[in-house]
Amino acid sequence: MVYDKIQIPAKGERITVNPDFSVNVPDHPLVPFVEGDGIGIDVTPVMRRVTDAAVRKAYGDKRSIAWMEVYAGEKALKLYGSNTWLPDETLDALRRYVVSIKGPLTTPVGGGIRSLNVTMRQVLDLYACVRPIRFFPGTPTPLKESESELTDMVVFRENTEDIYAGIEWPADSAEVKKVINFLQREMGVTQIRFPASSAIGIKPVSREGSERLIRKALKYAVENDRRSVSLVHKGNIMKYTEGAFRNWGYDVARHEFGAQPIGDGPWCRFRNPRTGQEIVVKDVIADNFLQQILLRPEDYDVIATLNLNGDYISDALAAQVGGIGIAPGGNIGDGVAVFEATHGTAPKYAGKNQVNPGSMILSAEMMLRYMGWTEAADLIIRGVAGAIAARTVTYDLARARTAITAPHKPGEHPKATEEVARLMPGATLVSCSGFGEAVVKHMQ
Ligand SMILES: NC(=O)C1=CN([C@@H]2O[C@H](COP(=O)(O)OP(=O)(O)OC[C@H]3O[C@@H](n4cnc5c(N)ncnc54)[C@H](OP(=O)(O)O)[C@@H]3O)[C@@H](O)[C@H]2O)C=CC1
Numbered sequence: 324m325v326y327d328k329i330q331i332p333a334k335g336e337r338i339t340v341n342p343d344f345s346v347n348v349p350d351h352p353l354v355p356f357v358e359g360d361g362i363g364i365d366v367t368p369v370m371r372r373v374t375d376a377a378v379r380k381a382y383g384d385k386r387s388i389a390w391m392e393v394y395a396g397e398k399a400l401k402l403y404g405s406n407t408w409l410p411d412e413t414l415d416a417l418r419r420y421v422v423s424i425k426g427p428l429t430t431p432v433g434g435g436i437r438s439l440n441v442t443m444r445q446v447l448d449l450y451a452c453v454r455p456i457r458f459f460p461g462t463p464t465p466l467k468e469s470e471s472e473l474t475d476m477v478v479f480r481e482n483t484e485d486i487y488a489g490i491e492w493p494a495d496s497a498e499v500k501k502v503i504n505f506l507q508r509e510m511g512v513t514q515i516r517f518p519a520s521s522a523i524g525i526k527p528v529s530r531e532g533s534e535r536l537i538r539k540a541l542k543y544a545v546e547n548d549r550r551s552v553s554l555v556h557k558g559n560i561m562k563y564t565e566g567a568f569r570n571w572g573y574d575v576a577r578h579e580f581g582a583q584p585i586g587d588g589p590w591c592r593f594r595n596p597r598t599g600q601e602i603v604v605k606d607v608i609a610d611n612f613l614q615q616i617l618l619r620p621e622d623y624d625v626i627a628t629l630n631l632n633g634d635y636i637s638d639a640l641a642a643q644v645g646g647i648g649i650a651p652g653g654n655i656g657d658g659v660a661v662f663e664a665t666h667g668t669a670p671k672y673a674g675k676n677q678v679n680p681g682s683m684i685l686s687a688e689m690m691l692r693y694m695g696w697t698e699a700a701d702l703i704i705r706g707v708a709g710a711i712a713a714r715t716v717t718y719d720l721a722r723a724r725t726a727i728t729a730p731h732k733p734g735e736h737p738k739a740t741e742e743v744a745r746l747m748p749g750a751t752l753v754s755c756s757g758f759g760e761a762v763v764k765h766m767q
């Protein structure tokens with residue numbers, strides 16, 4: 324295979340996919356990476372250094388990663404020109420080399436190019452966005468430490484459907500007029516409140532797309548000894564999309580995992596064939612879920628949800644365990660996987676060597692585990708946990724917010740008048756690269 328701008332390292336072999344979608348990983352795999360826009364230039368090199376250190380410590384010379392840079396976003400535009408934000412050869416390399424990792428990419432609001440991140444997921448059919456949320460002791464959070472410790476969830480967000488399909492027409496366009504006309508004349512729709520000035524977006528949700536995502540979440544629960552899978556939806560309002568997602572989820576649990584109803588249902592349960600432990604399959608409406616995760620995080624474990632809900636839920640849950648500075652993820656299809664942090668390009672910090680590289684480092688940890696390199700993955704977890712426990716942290720974790728309350732009379736509700744940023748007690752504030760060094764130091 325010859326690419327135009329992508330240089331294939333001389334040493335290194337291709338990861339391949341088996342018919343059962345497991346992966347064959349050689350000792351020196353070629354792994355594509357996208358540096359990313361904004362803080363991509365800060366976090367991606369640190370992620371590579373930490374990953375290389377973990378692999379070296381775990382396997383010596385026996386194993387190593389042959390990193391292969393592929394281009395997307397602003398770097399691609401500079402290199403390829405002609406409005407090329409996501410070159411075909413990048414998509415080809417991500418598919419052909421099977422396992423890769425990317426930094427964040429910018430998406431303009433209200434116009435301009437569609438999301439490159441979403442496009443990659445759709446084109447490569449990476450249908451599950453898997454985002455684990457775990458607490459590292461010592462991390463400052465908005466909850467009490469004892470409550471944060473109870474937050475241990477893995478979100479499976481559907482990654483190819485829902486309003487992210489990008490089927491929408493702007494207000495006042497000829498297209499939107501045609502669609503509204505069709506809805507009113509042929510479908511008998513009367514509920515569009517302001518038809519003359521409405522934009523329209525379409526939300527496709529299929530049985531096939533929902534089932535494969537929920538099946539992956541249920542399998543994950545079985546393979547990782549989890550206790551429950553919660554289907555999070557807004558099916559009371561969007562009955563045939565989000566409501567159907569819930570119903571299809573229960574169908575998969577019953578028909579493919581042998582789940583039996585609890586009482587009159589629809590909640591159900593089945594025995595994990597590996598351990599004999601019970602796994603409960605339940606559902607919850609999304610707004611209720613968002614308050615319950617703060618009040619009773621221990622009730623939730625594996626989460627399966629639609630694309631937009633999953634986007635909101637992943638940032639909200641990340642905040643509960645310290646923020647999107649330590650929130651990893653992976654976009655996983657049948658074999659092919661692209662790992663990436665939950666956060667975006669945070670442009671105001673770009674190039675300042677200031678942000679937390681933890682999300683990218685932990686995304687690499689997920690990648691190593693996916694490759695079966697568990698010893699190296701474990702070293703990364705120990706390194707991150709050790710650096711945080713030693714309070715060697717970047718600005719986002721070092722700043723603890725303290726509300727100053729105005730004097731108030733008994734019986735009156737106190738008002739927060741000011742919030743000041745203070746250092747987490749005893750913290751050593753380090754740079755982005757400094758945190759990477761601390762992670763390596765604590766790998767043992
Ligand atoms: N998968 C992807 O590539 C994603 C891309 N995006 C894109 O990124 C751009 C910016 O999006 P925006 O909504 O501002 O969200 P971002 O996630 O980029 O940033 C929001 C805030 O989160 C905090 N933050 C983000 N990353 C880190 C980090 N590594 N360490 C510490 N703190 C961090 C910062 O908070 P504070 O200011 O409090 O320090 C930052 O201002 C948009 O174009 C968006 O479309 C967004 C999400 C995902």
Ligand SMILES: O=C(O)CCC(=O)C(=O)O
Pocket residue numbers: 428429430438439440441634665667
């Ligand atoms: O594509 C984008 O710009 C945003 C993506 C996003 O927010 C996410 O993946 O969580």
Ligand SMILES: [Mg+2]
Pocket residue numbers: 634635638665
């Ligand atoms: Mg998001």
